Amino acid sequence: MTTTPANDPPVSAWTTAPIVLRSTKAETPGVFTAEFEFKCEQDAARFASRPGQFNMLYCPGYGESAISLSRVCENSQRLVHTIRSVGDVTNRLARLKIGEIIGLRGPFGNGWPDFPDDLQHLIVVGGGIGLAPLRPVIEQFLASHMATRELTVLVGARSCEHLLFAGEYQSWRDSGATVIATVDRSAPEWKGEVGVVPALIDRLNIRDPAETQLFACGPEIMMSYSATAALDRDIPRDNIWFSMERHMNCAIGHCGRCQFGSHFICTSGPVFRYNDVQQLLTIHGL
Numbered sequence: 001m002t003t004t005p006a007n008d009p010p011v012s013a014w015t016t017a018p019i020v021l022r023s024t025k026a027e028t029p030g031v032f033t034a035e036f037e038f039k040c041e042q043d044a045a046r047f048a049s050r051p052g053q054f055n056m057l058y059c060p061g062y063g064e065s066a067i068s069l070s071r072v073c074e075n076s077q078r079l080v081h082t083i084r085s086v087g088d089v090t091n092r093l094a095r096l097k098i099g100e101i102i103g104l105r106g107p108f109g110n111g112w113p114d115f116p117d118d119l120q121h122l123i124v125v126g127g128g129i130g131l132a133p134l135r136p137v138i139e140q141f142l143a144s145h146m147a148t149r150e151l152t153v154l155v156g157a158r159s160c161e162h163l164l165f166a167g168e169y170q171s172w173r174d175s176g177a178t179v180i181a182t183v184d185r186s187a188p189e190w191k192g193e194v195g196v197v198p199a200l201i202d203r204l205n206i207r208d209p210a211e212t213q214l215f216a217c218g219p220e221i222m223m224s225y226s227a228t229a230a231l232d233r234d235i236p237r238d239n240i241w242f243s244m245e246r247h248m249n250c251a252i253g254h255c256g257r258c259q260f261g262s263h264f265i266c267t268s269g270p271v272f273r274y275n276d277v278q279q280l281l282t283i284h285g286l
């Protein structure tokens with residue numbers, strides 16, 4: 001029989017942990033990274049998460065929003081979320097003052113798959129704020145796998161000022177990753193690529209497609225065309241993964257708010273194999 005220590009009760013999906021805002025950093029127009037700390041020391045272990053999972057951040061009087069972890073800090077009291085201000089909750093989060101306390105439920109969702117043993121090449125495709133849930137994968141990969149495996153990070157944004165985490169690309173390159181950023185609209189100071197992300201996949205050096213995986217998060221049209229480009233390069237369908245986004249309420253499969261075909265994104269996702277969502281993505285307005 002297992003017993004639960006009196007001071008460490010099991011976390012229910014409705015348990016809300018108090019978290020304290022410790023710092024904020026402006027990233028791109030309307031996007032900022034907030035670093036929180038669990039108010040209660042034991043909550044760090046109770047609410048531990050993995051790359052690709054999300055938390056429900058609760059601002060009293062405003063409501064809750066699903067926000068992914070943009071950095072996974074193991075064995076740490078810290079929680080890092082990167083947030084785009086679009087409405088009631090996210091605008092309230094943007095106005096929080098250092099030291100203010102909000103609530104957190106989570107973590108929810110499946111997260112990105114583990115790297116398979118035979119993985120040779122990981123291609124990460126992030127569009128706009130979609131790079132946020134991918135950063136923990138990039139950091140995890142660079143920390144553990146670079147000696148024998150290849151990492152390519154493809155980033156897309158409307159313009160160069162919208163490139164998320166742009167200040168980190170050089171350190172990812174220094175750690176061995178290939179990082180290519182592309183923008184829809186150029187500017188005099190921009191010396192990089194102009195155009196859509198999937199076009200970059202056509203030009204990649206992919207030595208062993210069968211042992212290559214592609215993780216994508218961002219606008220659905222970007223993910224779909226990236227999958228098509230990957231299939232054209234002989235990357236198997238089963239190796240292509242999308243992180244999906246829909247409005248959420250309960251985050252535990254009860255309310256149906258996040259329904260996507262036969263899936264609830266909060267419980268079956270947010271990360272899906274391309275095969276499982278390909279047809280659904282062709283249905284307008286689903």
Ligand SMILES: Cc1cc2nc3c(=O)[nH]c(=O)nc-3n(C[C@H](O)[C@H](O)[C@H](O)COP(=O)(O)OP(=O)(O)OC[C@H]3O[C@@H](n4cnc5c(N)ncnc54)[C@H](O)[C@@H]3O)c2cc1C
Pocket residue numbers: 054063064065066067068069082083084085086087088089090091109129132133244245246247248270
């Ligand atoms: C699994 C998951 C992970 C997410 N991770 C992040 C993240 O890391 N960072 C981040 O900034 N955002 C993330 N989001 C999106 C975020 O949850 C929504 O932007 C947020 O809930 C908006 O809440 P709000 O109260 O500020 O806006 P609201 O007032 O609810 O909405 C403002 C506007 O945005 C639209 N909107 C709200 N939510 C969504 C949605 N999910 N999809 C499409 N349109 C929407 C509304 O229709 C409305 O037009 C994620 C969503 C999901 C499902």
Ligand code: FES
Pocket residue numbers: 247248249250251252253254255256257258259264265266267
């Ligand atoms: S958010 Fe309620 S079922 Fe997914």
